[in-house]
Amino acid sequence: MTDFSGGWPEGFRSGFACFVGRPNAGKSTLTNALVGTKIVITSEKPQTTRTVVRGIVHREDGQLVLVDTPGLHRPRTLLGERLNDLVHATWSEVDVVAVCFPSNEKIGPGDRFLVTELAKVRGTTRIAVATKTDLASPERIGEHLLDIQRLGEETGTEWAEIVPVSAVAGDQVGLLADLLVGLMPEGPPLYPDGDLTDAPEETLVAELIREAALDGVRDELPHSIAVVVEEMGLREDRPPDKPLLDIHANLYVERSSQKGIVIGHKGARLRAVGTTARAQIEALLGTPVYLDLHVKIAKDWQRDPKQLRKLGF
Structure with missing residues (x-):
């Protein structure tokens, strides 16, 4: 723990950073690695991140607040448009993107589209991160770093840093x-x-349930699953040393x-989703959990403004 009761040290720095990239570029995994615990969901399926979750990195010399955003993409639904609006708004508000x-993977049209869009944002420092270096040879990483530098030059983007990580x-x-x-x-x-995140516990729980539901389903399904925590609270009449958290x-x-x-x-499948999600929730919150899951149909909710509002988008 860091004790700032006597004030923060001289030269202390604090601010917001945002990881962006095309879907499945490793943004959420990187956020979790920096924070040191799982606060955002990861999946091999693209476009899994839907809510902006702030992860907080505490250090002696500074505090780094990481904003996790959806991957920018060419939208096909109203949900897609709203997710893109969220990304653009976040870029203009953080200190570093x-x-x-x-x-x-080679740099492709999706990367160029994203960097070109980012070039339109003024006053935000930009760095480039070559992720997943554990999956590439040293020669491939070297070529990749040169390609990133070249993309910056071609789009008028000045990288403050280019760093390879795994x-x-x-x-x-x-x-x-x-x-x-x-x-x-x-600043202070x-x-x-x-604090590791400012996201409400209900949001984190819903995301962990959705991650478990995404695992192993058909490719087209991730976009179609939304999770809403209807009720969440400690069960009454339980002794203090044996709490049970009810989640519906x-x-x-x-x-x-x-x-x-x-x-x-x-x-x-639903029982397996419940078992996996419950273990993740208990690890996150440190409390035994009773998890009650139901599957409902909200017809074409990604294209329906009324349904999107109901589901929290």
């Missing part, structure tokens, strides 16, 4: 934290010591066929 380019292997994650803190303005801590949540899909996929044969 870190663009993630996975080292095991969040999974832990390579250069500490160096990235040093670089980010060094780019923050001097923005959040109390010990609904998983919303768009069609009856999708409902069948999520529930599975005789409910087997």
